[in-house]
Amino acid sequence: MxxxxxxxxxxxxxxxxxxxxxxxxxxxxxxxxxxxxxxxEAYGTRMKLMEIAHITAPDxxxxxxxxxxxxxxxxxxxxxxxxGLNLQPVVDGEQIRxxxxxxxxxxxxxxxxxxxxxxxTGKQMLRDVRIKHxxxxxxxxxxxxVSEDDIADxxxxxxxxxxxxxxxxxxxxxxxxxxxxxx
Numbered sequence: 001m002x003x004x005x006x007x008x009x010x011x012x013x014x015x016x017x018x019x020x021x022x023x024x025x026x027x028x029x030x031x032x033x034x035x036x037x038x039x040x041e042a043y044g045t046r047m048k049l050m051e052i053a054h055i056t057a058p059d060x061x062x063x064x065x066x067x068x069x070x071x072x073x074x075x076x077x078x079x080x081x082x083x084g085l086n087l088q089p090v091v092d093g094e095q096i097r098x099x100x101x102x103x104x105x106x107x108x109x110x111x112x113x114x115x116x117x118x119x120x121t122g123k124q125m126l127r128d129v130r131i132k133h134x135x136x137x138x139x140x141x142x143x144x145x146v147s148e149d150d151i152a153d154x155x156x157x158x159x160x161x162x163x164x165x166x167x168x169x170x171x172x173x174x175x176x177x178x179x180x181x182x183x
Contacts, residue, residue: 006133007158012165015122015168017125018118018119021121022118022176024037028107034063036049039083040072042075049076052069060100061102064095064096064098065098067094073094077089077091108180112180115176126166126169130159
């Protein structure tokens with residue numbers, strides 16, 4: 001029979017992906033999370049920046065990265081520049097400093113549009129998950145021991161869960177928009 005917990009698990013993964021994606025939207029405030037996931041070529045493999053360096057934000061306009069191995073400084077600088085984050089790292093002795101400029105009103109509005117794009121992408125991913133699970137429910141039609149009422153109930157439960165997860169995405173995007181516009 002139809003397993004709603006599988007849908008919930010898949011939908012929760014979508015929420016996590018979108019939440020991680022929303023973190024990368026710069027709000028004009030320095031946060032280590034802006035660069036933690038940047039992939040750096042180190043030790044012959046690709047590693048997350050947070051795995052090879054200590055990242056801090058001593059104030060709201062500065063990120064400081066101190067690699068545990070100073071030999072990784074050039075690789076870290078290159079990775080940040082090529083990550084598409086629009087950040088300008090400056091090597092300062094044995095650390096990297098990144099100044100985060102405050103956002104202009106125009107840039108804030110651009111970031112809000114980006115948040116809305118990420119929200120729509122998340123909703124599409126959620127719809128894809130629903131379609132996948134709805135197909136499974138539809139495949140149960142005509143099988144022994146499965147009534148039309150059971151299928152209709154399952155699809156109704158699926159839609160209720162879908163609505164809950166869509167609301168979570170909307171809330172996440174609204175909070176990010178408020179954060180962007182309130183700086």
